[in-house]
Amino acid sequence: MRPTRGFFLIGFLSVGGLSAWPSWGAENPASLFTDICSVCHGVGGRGDGPSAAGLYPKPADFTDCKAMAADSDQTLFKIIKEGGQSVGRSTVMPSWKDSLSDDQIRSLVKYIRGFCKK
Ligand code: HEC
Incomplete structure (x- = not known):
């Protein structure tokens, strides 16, 4: 790859923001989950992430x-996109509509x- 193309790619990624970050693509939900959901839900999905102890529910x-x-x-x-509140559950489950695309969700x-x- 010529150096100019590398520059172009970096510019594109920073303009695109979170949704264009390669390891956070819709094709890689595992790293998405580990990076932003596991603090509460736990890496293994058991609801035992490091922040879970202080949470109710x-x-x-x-x-x-x-x-x-x-x-x-x-x-x-719906819960992931609009938050727990959108289906009558807790606001502790945040809305991700500003940072995740429908494909990622x-x-x-x-x-x-x-x-x-x-
Ligand atoms: C700040 C802590 C926190 C983070 C971060 C978080 N969640 Fe949650 N999540 C919760 C809590 C608390 C509930 C339970 C809400 C309730 O029962 O009222 C919940 C509930 C859910 C549910 C509903 C499960 C059911 O019982 O039907 C889904 C799905 C979910 N979360 C997905 C995610 C995903 C995907 C991410 C990452 C994009 C994420 N959560 C990030 C705290 C969090």
Whole structure:
């Protein structure tokens, strides 16, 4: 790659902001989750992240298949996009609509489903 193209790419990424950051693409929900969700939800999705101890209600435990089965993918999508409040749950679960694209949120829903191993 010629050096000029490298410069162009860097400029594009910084203008694009979070959603254009390569390790945070919709195709890599694992690093998204670890970087921004695991402080509360825990790297393994158990709701035991470092910030969870001080929270009420506790962050959802994504490995609890029964509890997770009660919510549709659309509900999970809405909670992530617009916050817990949007479906009558806690405001402790933030809204991510300003920093994540719909594609990123969809891939996170799929990723979260993967924590439930029957
Ligand atoms: C500040 C702590 C915090 C962060 C950061 C956070 N969450 Fe949450 N989340 C919560 C809490 C607390 C709840 C439970 C809300 C309730 O039950 O009222 C929750 C609930 C949820 C639910 C609903 C689960 C269910 O029971 O149906 C989903 C899905 C979810 N979070 C996904 C995410 C994703 C994806 C991220 C990262 C983009 C994230 N959360 C980041 C605290 C957090």
